[in-house]
Amino acid sequence: MRRCPYLEEFVKDRRSVLRVYRFDCHVDRKSKRKYALSDSPPICVRTYEDCPLYQAEKRREDRTITRYTD
Numbered sequence: 001m002r003r004c005p006y007l008e009e010f011v012k013d014r015r016s017v018l019r020v021y022r023f024d025c026h027v028d029r030k031s032k033r034k035y036a037l038s039d040s041p042p043i044c045v046r047t048y049e050d051c052p053l054y055q056a057e058k059r060r061e062d063r064t065i066t067r068y069t070d
Contacts, residue, residue: 004048027053
């Protein structure tokens, strides 16, 4: 399973019928929770390329790298 490179921590808990996903995003420096009835992990784990936080940080890093290589 591919995960976002900016994902610092990812924990999956079960509470009766609920699944609780706890994850820390390095980009916005926040801890988040997602509650789901079915097995549905957050975007950081499923398709992180679509995450707006990932896209913004990737563009920022690419601009920095381009500045040093030119």
